[in-house]
Amino acid sequence: MSSTGAGRIPVCRPLLPDADTLLPYLRRIDGHRWYTNFGPLAGELGRRIADRLQVSPSRVVMAANATAALTAVMMPHGRLGDGQPPLALMPSWTFVATAHAAETAGLMPFFADVDPASWQLTPDIARAAVAAAPRPVAAVVVVSPFGAAVDLAGWERFGDETGIAVIVDAAAGFDTAGAGRLTTVVSLHATKALPAGEGAFIVCPDESHASETIRRINFGFHGSRDSNVVAGNSKISEYHAAVGLAALDQWPARRQAYRRAIDGYRERLGDSGICLQDGVGAEWVTATLVATWPGAAAAAARLAGRQIETRAWWGNGCHAHAAFAHCPRLPLPATARLAADTIGLPLSLDITAEEIDRIAAVLREG
Template sequence: MASQSAPGFIHRTYSPRLPSAAALLPYLEEIDRNRWYTNFGPLSRRFEARLAAHYGLEAERVTAVANCTLGLILVLDSYELPQGSLCALPSWTFVATAAAVRQAGLVPWFLDVDSQTWQLTPEIVEAALPAAPGAVGAVLTVAAFGDQVDASAWAAFRRRHDLPVITDAAAAFDTVTPASAPAVVSLHATKPLGIGEGGFVISETAAQGEAIRRRSNFGFDQHHAAAWRGSNAKLSEYGAAVGLAALDAWPQTRRAFLRLGENFRQALAAGPGGFELAPPFRRSAVSSTCNLLLAHPRAQQVIAQLHRGGIEARQWWGGGCHAQPVYADEPRQPLPVTEDLARRTLALPYHPELSPAAMAEIAGALHHAVAQPAG
């Protein structure tokens, strides 16, 4: 985000733009009239209904939450898995995925990803299951950088193994496929549909949606007794107001991202190469990040060179979760693809406010940096 960018960059990795004050005003005035600020207020329920309609679902299957991480925890909790059981997940993901597993009382078990999709696949999990260092309670797959997950393949996996499969669809607002397994979407400011902080859960059934809603309110049942382990994960009416205004503008927002993607692909193609577009960026109609795969394992060198030219590049997922100190001792399978991606990937500045001239400047700097000899 812009607030996290180091000073001096001409082009920042991301420049969020949420709905304007004018767009928010009618919703804020409604909150003033209602004097209902949280606890499943009318704006929050309307926001959920509109999200459900967007995906062609019954409203009860969508639950708005304070952020995507809490949504993942609630979904994992809804299966009431034995505490301490393993949750298989890719190491190639943002640390929030692993944090949710830990906070749900499960043990992250890090697996590798497919080199073509950058995603955990049913085949990878099935090959690893015989070597699992304990009982496996669930699988948490990730829609890498907003790419689409193969929902039918995971549904077949679930039938074969009777294991819950949850999708961390944080960046996949435009590509998530509601299916028989739950998915959690982020509404963070850096995502295609952003409200600042927030998210929503797409449940597999209305009954699971109700269970997640109750868990998001301290686990209270209809008698206000804490019947389940819960948390305070509700989205406030103010968050819902931003969400409703963001949905109002979504057709224009989506068109802006589509134009950005097409223009940026053309700018990057006008050079000698040395890299390719990441699979999620090639396939996703709307992406809020532009990741590249370098031909050679020197991402940090290229990033340093771009920084010297005032261009903020970064590695969104670093070396993978297993490389983070807090997760270094968690069980894992061999991770050759993840470790290769960690050495070869980087993200460029990417947001709808970039002008064609800025895109050409960024692409030119990238081509120059990639052409430098390895240091």
């Protein structure tokens, strides 16, 4: 996150609900004197998210952040301690949080390539990867790239056919996340479309998975003080839930502002050969706008020279980080291409038409 200097355009300029907007929620916390541990505001946020997704509130679990939430939902499939951990198949084209969560849960990331068009794992890629895996795959983590929708029906079929647990890391996917029968994790980080500062929600396949997940984010406790599984403390606080509720009140306006900015980029980039993700803007919104084309690296350098910040959000892929050098992987040509040709462009709720003009003009120089 960055602050704005004169003329400088940061890649990301988060704008969370202000103090006056938060005040009614904060007063409720003062009144309850209930500050964390599944308090009333966290409960309300979970119910409103369940409403939006048209699922039973008993399936939605609020958590401290998406990394901890992913860890909690992977823990039942992992093995901590001695012996080789089972594999969690995942794309290398993701943020390192996906792989860190697997390791923390007692799984070893097994990196596969993504489909070059959708930038995601597909059930066919996963079937081939499972067949080629050096040892059994206990879970597949499907990652929504920068908030794009995931093929829930296809992944449900994959899960039914193989018996392998499918977990959807839709960290940036607040606008596209669907309920389905899969476990889905959405981040409410300050940089996401619906921000709580830090926070996340998990949509579980059913109530019994939700109970298991609650245990995993609450010291192994649920309904008693007996701790019977390895667990963490990954609960959302009432203060973060307050920010999440205030942001949710603003969601229609927030969504419209993101759409206006993304559509503005699309109009200005028109026939330039610079590709935004399919449907982004008109069909779904994100707070992380990325563009792909062979001139991306040169454009990033040009933009930097004009005080316009860009970011390679997912770098060269997870496998390229030293932390995951020990993890098995398949050939990753589509990941390498995306890593070379993709940059994150500046996007914020209040980015101006003039700023987008300035950015598009530099992009089109290439």
